[in-house]
Amino acid sequence: MGEYIVSARKYRPSAFDAVVGQEALTTTLKNAIAAGKLAHAYLFCGPRGVGKTTCARIFAKTINCLHPSDNREACDECESCKAFNEQRSLNIHELDAASNNSVEEIRALIEKVRIPPQVGRYKVFIIDEVHMLSTAAFNAFLKTLEEPPSYVIFILATTEKHKILPTILSRCQVYDFNRMSVQTIVNHLKFVADKEGYAYEPEALNIIAQKADGGMRDALSIFDQTVSFTGGTLTYKKVIENLNVLDYEYYFRLTDHFLKNEAVQCMLVFNEILEKGFEGSHFITGLAAHLRDLLVSRDAMTLPLLEVSDSIRARYQEQSQRCTPKFLYRAIKLCSDCDLNYRASKNKRLLVEITLIQLSQLTLEDDSVGSGRSPEKTLKPLFDQPAGTVQQTAAPVNPQKPQAPVEKVASAVQDRTAPYETRKSPLPDTETTERRLPKVKLGSFGPSISRLKQGIGNPAETSQPATTPATTTIASQTPKEEENYPVTEDNIRFCWHEFINLLPQEETAIAQRMKVIQPKLQKDATFEVLVDNEQVKFYMEQIARRIETHMRKQLHNRNITMTVRVAEPSEVTRITSKPQQYQAMSKRNPALQKLKETFGLELA
Numbered sequence: 001m002g003e004y005i006v007s008a009r010k011y012r013p014s015a016f017d018a019v020v021g022q023e024a025l026t027t028t029l030k031n032a033i034a035a036g037k038l039a040h041a042y043l044f045c046g047p048r049g050v051g052k053t054t055c056a057r058i059f060a061k062t063i064n065c066l067h068p069s070d071n072r073e074a075c076d077e078c079e080s081c082k083a084f085n086e087q088r089s090l091n092i093h094e095l096d097a098a099s100n101n102s103v104e105e106i107r108a109l110i111e112k113v114r115i116p117p118q119v120g121r122y123k124v125f126i127i128d129e130v131h132m133l134s135t136a137a138f139n140a141f142l143k144t145l146e147e148p149p150s151y152v153i154f155i156l157a158t159t160e161k162h163k164i165l166p167t168i169l170s171r172c173q174v175y176d177f178n179r180m181s182v183q184t185i186v187n188h189l190k191f192v193a194d195k196e197g198y199a200y201e202p203e204a205l206n207i208i209a210q211k212a213d214g215g216m217r218d219a220l221s222i223f224d225q226t227v228s229f230t231g232g233t234l235t236y237k238k239v240i241e242n243l244n245v246l247d248y249e250y251y252f253r254l255t256d257h258f259l260k261n262e263a264v265q266c267m268l269v270f271n272e273i274l275e276k277g278f279e280g281s282h283f284i285t286g287l288a289a290h291l292r293d294l295l296v297s298r299d300a301m302t303l304p305l306l307e308v309s310d311s312i313r314a315r316y317q318e319q320s321q322r323c324t325p326k327f328l329y330r331a332i333k334l335c336s337d338c339d340l341n342y343r344a345s346k347n348k349r350l351l352v353e354i355t356l357i358q359l360s361q362l363t364l365e366d367d368s369v370g371s372g373r374s375p376e377k378t379l380k381p382l383f384d385q386p387a388g389t390v391q392q393t394a395a396p397v398n399p400q401k402p403q404a405p406v407e408k409v410a411s412a413v414q415d416r417t418a419p420y421e422t423r424k425s426p427l428p429d430t431e432t433t434e435r436r437l438p439k440v441k442l443g444s445f446g447p448s449i450s451r452l453k454q455g456i457g458n459p460a461e462t463s464q465p466a467t468t469p470a471t472t473t474i475a476s477q478t479p480k481e482e483e484n485y486p487v488t489e490d491n492i493r494f495c496w497h498e499f500i501n502l503l504p505q506e507e508t509a510i511a512q513r514m515k516v517i518q519p520k521l522q523k524d525a526t527f528e529v530l531v532d533n534e535q536v537k538f539y540m541e542q543i544a545r546r547i548e549t550h551m552r553k554q555l556h557n558r559n560i561t562m563t564v565r566v567a568e569p570s571e572v573t574r575i576t577s578k579p580q581q582y583q584a585m586s587k588r589n590p591a592l593q594k595l596k597e598t599f600g601l602e603l604a
Contacts, residue, residue: 007192007220013054014085015073016062020216021184022051025175029059030072038063038122039173041145041154043130045161046177049215055177056126056155060084060092063153064120080120091117092124098132106137110144113152123152130156131163138165146171179214182206182307188216189223193234198227200234202309207239210307246278248312251290254356255319258331263360267353280352281342288335294320295328327362329506334358484557489521495551502550510539525559530567540564578603 013019016026032038042059044052062068066078074081083089095109109125117123133141145154145168156172158164189205208226212219222243226234229242240247250273257265273283296302297313297320306313338355345351496519503511513536519527531537544562551560582603586593595601 007196007224008217011192011195011220013051013058014076016055016058017071017073019051019055019058020188021180022055022177025055025177028175029055033059033062033068034072038153040148040152041172042156043161043164043169043172043174044155044157044177045174046159047179047214048159049212049217049219050177050180051216052157052177053126053128056157057084057092059155060122060124060126060153063122063124064089064091064117066120083119089119091120091122092126094126094128096128098129101133101137103134103136103140106133106140110140113144113148116149116151121151124155125152126155126157128157129159130168131158131160135165138168142167142171180212180216180219181214182209185209185212185214185216185219189219192220192223196227198232198234201236203236203312204234204239206307206309206312207236207243207245211243211245244277246273246283246286248290248315251287252315252319254287255290255294255323258327258359259322259363261360261364263357266356266360270352270356274349280348281339284335284338284342284352284355288332288339291328291332291335294323295325295332298323298325298328324363330362331359484525484559485555487521487525487555487557487560489519489527491555492519492521492527492551495554496547498554499547499550507543510543513539519562522563525557526561526563529562529564530571531564532567534566537564537566 016030019026042056044056046052058074061081061084062072062074064080064084065074066080067075069075076082076085080089080091084092093109093112095105113123113125115123148154154172156168161169161174161176186202186205186209189208190200193200193205204226208219208222211222226239226242230238239245250269254266254269257263257269270283274280293306293308293316296305297316303313303317306316308316334355338351341351342348496514496517500511500514513531517529517531519529521527529540531540541564544564548560548562551562552558582592
């Protein structure tokens with residue numbers, strides 16, 4: 001049995017063409033070598049396990065190669081390349097700044113710089129984790145880094161570029177290494193598995209790539225771990241069991257329960273997940289990621305953002321078509337809020353269960369049974385009496401003359417009992433009075449008792465005797481369809497503000513816009529909304545249908561129509577000074593001017 005070497009070392013690239021996922025940087029370095037334009041200092045930045053130190057070694061080996069190939073790769077046959085491959089080269093020095101971060105180590109390094117190379121053209125110093133150097137060590141290194149000998153090249157590598165002094169950054173050519181994509185890692189793992197003769201499922205390699213979080217070295221280490229666990233056969237079930245990853249199937253099941261409003265089933269699935277040993281925070285972040293993947297699966301343009309295998313991708317596309325964007329937006333928001341509050345919660349399980357219950361009710365109507373939300377507030381009619389049931393009164397029409405002669409009283413009674421067809425009465429028709437809502441003048445947001453009395457009027461004036469033919473006829477008739485009630489500008493504005501209060505939190509911006517807009521009744525049941533610009537007009541037209549539906553329901557008039565128009569410059573009144581404010585207030589309420597004159601007040 002030969003010596004075992006981990007995959008991260010065994011398959012470490014030894015040439016630029018073998019580097020995975022960093023084609024732009026390797027091409028730049030090869031072109032610099034071909035043109036002979038080498039800088040005296042380089043800084044390689046990027047996440048862990050993406051090839052910074054590997055590229056530094058390949059670069060140092062290539063520039064010292066005595067017989068480079070046509071594509072500027074090392075030959076691996078000359079004395080310099082053999083010494084490097086056998087780790088006995090005196091021209092390439094590696095220093096770990098994490099354990100050699102003092103001033104003394106940097107001074108010893110500066111002493112080595114003075115010795116020219118024995119074989120090859122350059123003496124290369126690779127300093128890994130350079131951000132770990134102390135400030136004093138950085139300052140001691142500055143002079144040598146700025147003006148090194150012509151045969152010296154420094155290659156610095158770091159994962160935390162922001163910790164390096166700006167004076168160091170300005171003296172180096174900075175190369176930023178990319179984070180590995182999931183597909184790039186999967187392709188390389190397939191190459192390694194084929195080389196080693198391991199059987200695998202694409203879904204299993206995809207899980208390993210996601211777990212690696214963009215690092216190829218981490219992916220190869222996880223690959224070796226799962227190979228040891230599975231015995232050389234990488235299946236999806238065994239990989240998620242070994243890596244303690246929650247199965248996709250749970251999230252697909254939960255989403256189906258959300259769409260069917262099955263809150264009980266959601267809680268049972270969550271209990272099953274907890275019994276497997278998973279934390280609630282791990283579950284809720286995975287659920288948010290699943291909902292996000294459903295969102296990007298709805299559109300073909302965002303489908304490349306889905307980093308899963310082809311079989312799982314098909315399931316995402318199928319389920320995403322059954323989810324509305326509004327449902328996904330609100331579901332992601334609920335999961336995000338739960339994740340933020342999870343650490344501070346004292347009953348973490350209850351917090352997650354409440355979130356699952358809310359998610360299972362997103363597709364319910366607000367007034368549905370079990371929705372858990374209060375029903376929509378409606379403006380009920382002030383009078384709900386059927387036609388012909390208005391209380392009759394026998395009070396005389398002219399009560400201020402009780403001692404009139406008998407002849408005049410008889411004449412008055414005769415006139416009062418005459419049919420309405422024989423004379424034109426100034427009073428409104430009985431049918432109209434009984435079926436129409438009284439005119440209610442609204443204050444800020446609700447009717448008052450005194451205003452209701454004004455709208456109702458005197459009962460003696462609105463009531464008719466029981467012997468009136470018109471009343472008897474109307475009471476015996478049944479209306480075939482509901483009549484449209486008249487609307488007033490006050491009623492329109494009241495329903496306007498009521499609609500603003502019912503808007504969800506996601507539409508706060510448009511609600512703030514609507515608060516400064518006062519609708520104006522034009523004719524019949526049409527009201528106009530003046531806005532400042534075309535953008536606001538566009539937003540108002542988007543919700544115009546919802547506003548019309550709300551007002552038709554509240555005011556019992558199917559003909560209510562809303563129009564939106566951009567105000568002309570002459571229609572926009574801008575009040576900038578206090579005198580202008582006072583004039584506008586006085587015009588609205590003349591009593592303000594009388595108050596000023598009575599008490600001799602002055603505008604401050």
